Amino acid sequence: xxxxxxxxxxxxxxxxxxxxxxxxxxxxxxxxxxxxxxxxxxxxxxxxxxxxxxxxxxxxxxxxxxxxxxxxxxxxxxxxxxxxxxxxxxxxxxxxxxxxxxxxxxxxxxxxxxxxxxxxxxxxxxxxxxxxxxxxxxxxxxxxxxxxxxxxxxxxxxxxxxxxxxxxxxxxxxxxxxxxxxxxxxx
Numbered sequence: 722x723x724x725x726x727x728x729x730x731x732x733x734x735x736x737x738x739x740x741x742x743x744x745x746x747x748x749x750x751x752x753x754x755x756x757x758x759x760x761x762x763x764x765x766x767x768x769x770x771x772x773x774x775x776x777x778x779x780x781x782x783x784x785x786x787x788x789x790x791x792x793x794x795x796x797x798x799x800x801x802x803x804x805x806x807x808x809x810x811x812x813x814x815x816x817x818x819x820x821x822x823x824x825x826x827x828x829x830x831x832x833x834x835x836x837x838x839x840x841x842x843x844x845x846x847x848x849x850x851x852x853x854x855x856x857x858x859x860x861x862x863x864x865x866x867x868x869x870x871x872x873x874x875x876x877x878x879x880x881x882x883x884x885x886x887x888x889x890x891x892x893x894x895x896x897x898x899x900x901x902x903x904x905x906x907x908x
Contacts, residue, residue: 761901763812764790768805769882780905781897786889788896803889807882811899813874820870821863828862829855 761778768774776790776799787802832854879892897903 759901761791762896762899765810765812766790766801766806767808767810768801769807770805774799774801778896778900780900780902780907781893782905782907783890783893783897785907786886786893788893788900803881803893808878808880809892809896810876810878812876816870816874817867818870820873821867823870824866825859825863827866828859831862832856832858 764774764776764778766774766776774790774792775794776792779789779791779798781788786804787800790799790801791797792799833851835858836851836854881889881892884892
């Protein structure tokens with residue numbers, strides 16, 4: 722492969738990576754005809770009396786210090802007063818596959834670039850470098866990206882019991898952004 726051909730191959734590889742990384746793939750693209758509403762955060766609430774409530778956060782009333790959950794068992798709305806709460810766990814989805822995908826794309830891209838820059842015409846293995854390079858760098862970076870993605874998707878637990886009213890108010894403000902209906906106008 723001549724140097725001009727290598728440069729063209731390198732430019733094509735970069736363009737392909739740029740196009741693949743810029744297309745936003747979201748589940749809403751595949752929901753033809755379904756209602757496209759925002760979901761609230763999944764919460765696990767442990768109250769001071771020992772009761773545990775699991776559900777989706779619907780709305781937050783910051784002025785009156787409570788929030789509304791859609792209970793996952795009862796499929797009914799439950800009002801939770803922040804003063805009665807011991808802990809709040811925000812359940813996150815694992816980002817393992819997303820991190821692994823990004824790691825493989827980055828490693829594969831670097832492998833293609835290194836294969837394009839290497840002069841393999843003398844050995845006769847020029848085409849093989851374009852296959853082996855992305856795999857050799859893509860697989861380890863996919864593993865690293867998957868591990869980082871799994872750590873990013875860990876659940877977050879907030880200890881509410883013993884907090885000052887100002888700190889509880891700040892928790893309600895943070896939860897408001899994660900609600901299905903943020904900044905809901907209460908009557």
